[in-house]
Amino acid sequence: MPAPKILVIPGSLRSGSHNARLAALATKELTLAEVDVTRISLEDYPLPLFDADLAASGPPLAAAQLKRMLIAHQGVFITSPEYSASVSPLLKNAIDWISRVREAGEPTYAAFKGRVFALGSASSGTGGGIRSLMALRQILELGCGALVIPEQVAVPRADLAFDDLDDLKDETLAAALKAAVRRLIALAGVMP
Ligand SMILES: Cc1cc2nc3c(=O)[nH]c(=O)nc-3n(C[C@H](O)[C@H](O)[C@H](O)COP(=O)(O)O)c2cc1C
Numbered sequence: 001m002p003a004p005k006i007l008v009i010p011g012s013l014r015s016g017s018h019n020a021r022l023a024a025l026a027t028k029e030l031t032l033a034e035v036d037v038t039r040i041s042l043e044d045y046p047l048p049l050f051d052a053d054l055a056a057s058g059p060p061l062a063a064a065q066l067k068r069m070l071i072a073h074q075g076v077f078i079t080s081p082e083y084s085a086s087v088s089p090l091l092k093n094a095i096d097w098i099s100r101v102r103e104a105g106e107p108t109y110a111a112f113k114g115r116v117f118a119l120g121s122a123s124s125g126t127g128g129g130i131r132s133l134m135a136l137r138q139i140l141e142l143g144c145g146a147l148v149i150p151e152q153v154a155v156p157r158a159d160l161a162f163d164d165l166d167d168l169k170d171e172t173l174a175a176a177l178k179a180a181v182r183r184l185i186a187l188a189g190v191m192p
């Protein structure tokens with residue numbers, strides 16, 4: 001069986017983003033496991049703030065491109081900053097737009113239903129952004145019908161959490177990331 005294709009999406013565009021750093025580490029772990037991994041930046045998919053009237057006149061090209069990226073992969077790893085105890089507006093906006101791109105005859109939420117998702121978060125706060133993961137899990141599972149694995153990693157005090165090689169210093173957190181990556185690969189490998 002060919003190696004599954006995994007897409008990594010950091011949910012922040014901030015320079016020096018902790019979630020971009022966590023996404024880079026997830027990409028490294030996936031690469032070490034010899035899967036076919038692609039990391040994108042939402043910067044390359046500029047989207048206006050979602051507006052149903054705009055959507056009615058046809059979703060932007062970037063929304064269709066993002067959806068195609070998801071469809072081309074069996075697994076998706078998302079890292080999510082926590083904003084006001086929830087997901088970043090960047091991530092929510094992208095998910096809402098992707099969910100509105102629908103080819104004729106295609107079932108709803110096609111980009112989400114056929115693949116498996118793993119989640120991680122990082123925050124300079126002590127909670128590690130875990131509330132953003134709860135919100136993101138709800139959006140993906142209940143909102144979009146996705147399969148989200150239970151293994152996840154939430155990195156607190158992210159400004160201090162990485163060493164010079166950009167690995168996680170804390171062994172428990174490093175093990176949580178590896179466990180999420182392992183399960184993502186295993187389930188992505190059996191996706192149609
Ligand atoms: C508007 C706003 C709201 C925030 N709310 C929270 C929060 O509820 N919990 C938390 O841990 N951090 C919160 N933060 C801090 C961010 O999670 C933190 O800056 C994080 O590093 C952002 O992710 P990034 O480094 O990947 O850009 C908030 C930041 C902003 C700008």
